[in-house]
Amino acid sequence: MEAESIKFGKNLVTREEFVAEGHSFCVGCGEALALRLASKALGRNVIIANATGCIEICTSPLPVTSWRVPWIHTLFENTAATASGIEAGLKILMKKGKMPERDIKCVAVAGDGGTSDIGVQALSGAFERNHDFLYLCFDNEAYMNTGIQRSSATPYGASTTTAPAGKFSIGQTTWKKNMPEIAVAHNIPYVATACPSYPFDLMKKVRRGREVKGPAYIHIFSPCPTGWRHATDLAIEIGRLAVETGIFPLYEVENGRYKLNVDRPKLKPVEEYLKLQGRFRHLVDEEIAGIQEHVDEGYARLKAKVACFAA
Amino acid sequence: MSKRVGLEASHAAAEAARMADVDVIAAYPITPQTHIPERLAEMVADGELTAAYIPVESEHSALSACLGAAAVGARVFTATAGQGLELMHEVVYVASSMRYPMVMTVCNRALSAPLSVWGDHSDAMAVRDTGWIQVFCQNSQEAFDMTLWAFRVGEDPRVLLPVMVHFDGFHLSHVTEPVILPEQEEVDRFLPRFHYPFALDPDKPMTHGAFGPPEIYSEAKIAQEVAFRKSKDVILQGFQEFGDIFGRYYRLIESYRAEGAKLLLVTMGSFSETATIAIDTKRNKGESVGLISLRLWRPFPFEELHQAAKDAETLIVFDRSISLGGPGGPVYSEVRSALYSEKDRPKVVSFIGGLGGRDMSVKDFEYVIDRGREIAEKGSKELFETVGIRGKVTGIRG
Numbered sequence: 028m029e030a031e032s033i034k035f036g037k038n039l040v041t042r043e044e045f046v047a048e049g050h051s052f053c054v055g056c057g058e059a060l061a062l063r064l065a066s067k068a069l070g071r072n073v074i075i076a077n078a079t080g081c082i083e084i085c086t087s088p089l090p091v092t093s094w095r096v097p098w099i100h101t102l103f104e105n106t107a108a109t110a111s112g113i114e115a116g117l118k119i120l121m122k123k124g125k126m127p128e129r130d131i132k133c134v135a136v137a138g139d140g141g142t143s144d145i146g147v148q149a150l151s152g153a154f155e156r157n158h159d160f161l162y163l164c165f166d167n168e169a170y171m172n173t174g175i176q177r178s179s180a181t182p183y184g185a186s187t188t189t190a191p192a193g194k195f196s197i198g199q200t201t202w203k204k205n206m207p208e209i210a211v212a213h214n215i216p217y218v219a220t221a222c223p224s225y226p227f228d229l230m231k232k233v234r235r236g237r238e239v240k241g242p243a244y245i246h247i248f249s250p251c252p253t254g255w256r257h258a259t260d261l262a263i264e265i266g267r268l269a270v271e272t273g274i275f276p277l278y279e280v281e282n283g284r285y286k287l288n289v290d291r292p293k294l295k296p297v298e299e300y301l302k303l304q305g306r307f308r309h310l311v312d313e314e315i316a317g318i319q320e321h322v323d324e325g326y327a328r329l330k331a332k333v334a335c336f337a338a
Numbered sequence: 339m340s341k342r343v344g345l346e347a348s349h350a351a352a353e354a355a356r357m358a359d360v361d362v363i364a365a366y367p368i369t370p371q372t373h374i375p376e377r378l379a380e381m382v383a384d385g386e387l388t389a390a391y392i393p394v395e396s397e398h399s400a401l402s403a404c405l406g407a408a409a410v411g412a413r414v415f416t417a418t419a420g421q422g423l424e425l426m427h428e429v430v431y432v433a434s435s436m437r438y439p440m441v442m443t444v445c446n447r448a449l450s451a452p453l454s455v456w457g458d459h460s461d462a463m464a465v466r467d468t469g470w471i472q473v474f475c476q477n478s479q480e481a482f483d484m485t486l487w488a489f490r491v492g493e494d495p496r497v498l499l500p501v502m503v504h505f506d507g508f509h510l511s512h513v514t515e516p517v518i519l520p521e522q523e524e525v526d527r528f529l530p531r532f533h534y535p536f537a538l539d540p541d542k543p544m545t546h547g548a549f550g551p552p553e554i555y556s557e558a559k560i561a562q563e564v565a566f567r568k569s570k571d572v573i574l575q576g577f578q579e580f581g582d583i584f585g586r587y588y589r590l591i592e593s594y595r596a597e598g599a600k601l602l603l604v605t606m607g608s609f610s611e612t613a614t615i616a617i618d619t620k621r622n623k624g625e626s627v628g629l630i631s632l633r634l635w636r637p638f639p640f641e642e643l644h645q646a647a648k649d650a651e652t653l654i655v656f657d658r659s660i661s662l663g664g665p666g667g668p669v670y671s672e673v674r675s676a677l678y679s680e681k682d683r684p685k686v687v688s689f690i691g692g693l694g695g696r697d698m699s700v701k702d703f704e705y706v707i708d709r710g711r712e713i714a715e716k717g718s719k720e721l722f723e724t725v726g727i728r729g730k731v732t733g734i735r736g
Contacts, residue, residue: 072540076406087548089558097538099409100547101432105402108394112364112406112414113538115390119361120412123388125531131540133406149402152395 038227041067047093052085055259057250057266058165059085061223062136065163065247068233071096072130074117076110078137078146079103081172082165104145107153107162110135114158132161132237139166139180143206154213154242161236161243164206167251175254179204182274183321184314185306187254192309202321210244211280217243219279224266228277228288235279248275256305268300273326284338287330297322340524340584345517347478347510351417351443351503352377353517354485356387357525358441361412364392364403366422370455372445372511374417397422401429401442408438409546411537413489415440419507420447420454423461427468433500434469435562436547439492439534440500442470443485445511446607446658448694456695457507459607459658462635463668465502469566471573472636474607475505476592478515483586486525491576493532497569504635508695510608520584528583567637590639591646595621596628601711602647602684604655606632606669609698613656616703627707632669640676647677650684654710656703656725658692666690666722685714688722702726 030043045066052059062082075098077083083100086093101109113133120126135153137146142164150162169187170176177190181199186192190199210218217239221229229247236243248269250262257265269275272295277288297319301307310318345353352374355363363382365375381387390407394400397418404414418426423444433440446462448454462472471491475481481503488501505511536544550558573590581587594614596602605613610631620627630646632639647653655674657667665671666688674686687710692698702725709723720734 071543074410074538074540084549087545089548089550089554092545092548094545095543097540097543098545099406099538100549101402101405101436102428105398105405105429108399108402109406109409111392111394111399112362112403112408112412113410114406115364115392115403116362116407116410116412116414119388119390120410123361125361126411148395149399152399155395156392 035227040230043067045069045071045095046086047095050085050093051088052081053253055252055262057223057262058082058167060262061165061221061229061247061249064223064226064229065233066096068230069132069134069237073097073132073134073237074099074113076106076113076133076135078106078135078141080138080141081167082136082138084172103141105149106135106137106141106146107150110160110162111153111156111158114160134237135160135162137162137164138172139164139168139206140170140178143179143204147209151213154210154215154244157241159240159242161245163233164244164246165249166206166246167249167254168203169254171251171254180206184310184318186309187306197314198306198309207244207246210246213242214283215242215244216240217279217281219245220248220275220277221245222248222266222270222275222277224263224270225277225289232279254306257303261303265300265303268295268303271295272297272300273322274300276326276329278329278333279338281338283336285333285336286338287333294323294326340518340520342516342518344514345478346373346512346514347481347505348373348445348512349377350478350482350517351485352381353519354482355415355441356381357520357522358413358486358489358529360387360389360415362390362392362404362407362414363416364394364400364407365416365418366394366397366400368397368418368422368425370419370445370447370507371422372417372419372507374443378415397425398429401426401433404440405429405433405436405438408433408440408534409538411532411534413493413532415442417443417445419445420449420461423465424449427465430465430468430470437498438500439498439532441485441488441492441503442500443481443503443505445507446504447507454694455507457509458693458695462504463659463661466636466668469499469562470636471499471501471569473501473503473633474635475503475510476608476610476631477510478513478517479586481505481510482517482519483580483584483588486529487576487580490529490579491569491572494572495535497572499566499569504607506608524583528579570637573634588633589642590634591642592631592633593646594629594631596630596646598626598649599628600626600650601652601654601707602650603627603629603703603707604632604653604669604673605629606635607658609656609658609692612698612700613703615700616707619700619704620707638672638676643673643676644680647684652711652714653677653684653686654689654706655686656689656691656706660690660693670722687713689725690722691725691727696726698726
């Protein structure tokens with residue numbers, strides 16, 4: 028029986044919770060919120076394959092579990108491969124009549140490290156093999172579960188425990204790896220970016236990712252008060268600022284066609300976003316100007332793609 | 339009617355997987371792979387087998403995909419060797435600890451460096467403690483039989499564990515021998531349809547692979563160990579049923595002219611067949627020698643070893659891998675340790691040879707027997723001795 032839904036304007040959101048209360052996410056965690064929204068959009072006919080990371084640790088300490096949908100965790104870097112096996116297994120069992128035909132989507136869930144660093148090979152392989160699965164990357168821009176170590180998704184200038192800001196270092200010295208574009212380069216049917224500050228947009232994209240046949244990738248910006256050193260009531264605001272500054276634009280790429288979901292006539296200065304977070308506290312004006320330039324350039328490039336390959 | 343055909347051992351294993359009607363195969367052609375996945379891919383392409391063949395991008399992903407497929411209740415098979423098994427090492431533990439039945443054939447190879455695609459048992463020894471049921475084969479027939487048997491045992495609801503079928507790279511994997519293939523009807527009688535009781539299913543949500551905090555990890559591991567050791571009953575039952583249907587009865591430790599022998603050569607894998615000829619030569623000269631060959635490597639057959647070694651004064655264990663810096667060959671260590679608490683324990687001598695594809699001749703085994711006897715009587719300065727290796731090997735000390 029379907030649980031009751033709540034109406035928010037045009038949007039219907041189920042009251043049902045698929046990730047139960049009582050988990051151990053930090054106070055104010057943007058990722059926990061994003062996960063909750065995503066799971067509501069997915070519904071119950073899914074099998075979740077979870078990489079090692081915050082979500083896995085915070086939802087599954089033996090002997091209890093937060094998961095009300097079938098869920099599997101095996102290792103850190105192999106989530107897309109495990110998902111490949113689930114998808115192929117379900118499909119062949121149905122084909123051979125060993126399991127009744129039904130619509131079960133395999134959904135892989137991983138963090139930015141599990142996706143853009145250690146898991147990128149398995150993910151690339153699963154995309155290339157065209158498995159019918161949805162991959163959700165919850166990006167909190169560092170290895171938060173292990174203690175805020177830098178990943179390739181950590182932004183330039185952020186201070187982390189393995190790339191700390193110091194007398195001779197600005198912290199992270201490299202620009203954030205563009206994982207959504209790496210997914211796009213695999214010519215998969217659906218790629219999107221999302222952020223829990225835009226809940227209906229996030230849920231719409233997750234539903235679309237669940238619907239499409241073939242691999243789908245959604246990169247979800249997940250503010251982390253613990254690792255980013257911001258106030259615990261600011262996850263939503265920081266997510267919104269990331270979008271409004273052009274640092275994390277919300278867009279979709281369906282069959283190679285780009286669509287910008289939030290397009291402000293004028294972007295806010297990146298400083299508004301940076302100044303709320305302790306990880307950027309050491310940045311001087313000159314560095315902030317450099318980041319501004321990089322963000323502007325990236326945003327312009329994205330807009331050019333949208334203009335060139337419009338949905 | 340069963341039929342007798344010439345088959346490469348790799349193709350024999352592939353044929354067993356086909357007759358087992360596997361659902362999912364995931365494999366990667368790391369150097370070295372074998373003809374097993376190639377043959378299965380061909381069978382799927384030709385419609386001889388209805389299965390999902392996942393051509394993964396690494397060995398790590400091969401076994402990871404197997405985990406996912408097993409978790410939804412598919413019958414799963416993969417094959418690897420050498421470096422490939424090393425790359426999937428992390429996943430090997432997960433398969434057994436999460437109690438996913440699956441069968442993996444390993445065509446045993448040496449490990450880098452120097453790069454060698456040729457055979458020895460180094461890869462197998464590296465996964466010794468991973469909690470997989472592990473058997474060794476001596477010939478192509480056994481490659482077929484053990485692969486089929488592995489599904490039967492691993493999938494038994496009392497077991498639910500993965501099974502590794504080892505056979506020597508090249509010396510066996512690439513050798514064509516006569517193999518008796520059974521009828522499909524016989525296979526179906528031996529191997530019931532797989533039903534995994536804990537399959538992931540949205541109608542019965544279940545959490546697989548939750549993390550184990552210190553309050554529970556120890557209990558989880560000990561429970562796994564108890565279940566693993568208990569699998570021996572089903573292993574034996576599986577051999578009995580196999581023999582009853584197919585007419586070939588296997589034992590946990592095979593023996594050759596070992597009855598009453600004062601000196602026993604202990605081997606594992608296909609070199610055992612070469613060793614039997616050396617045993618014949620020695621027996622013809624009136625020497626009291628025999629051979630025992632370990633088929634079941636894990637869980638280790640302690641009871642059967644005690645039984646097999648009870649009349650022997652000397653055991654010479656021949657290993658095809660080195661435990662660098664350790665007490666001797668890995669099989670030697672296990673055998674010696676297993677017999678240590680015996681009141682009248684035999685002397686146990688360690689020999690290492692056949693590394694990285696180096697062949698062992700009948701003469702080599704005769705040397706091992708002669709020199710081993712001498713070491714048992716007079717001792718040796720070295721912790722183990724070598725055979726078929728150029729130059730005098732010294733400095734193997736504690």
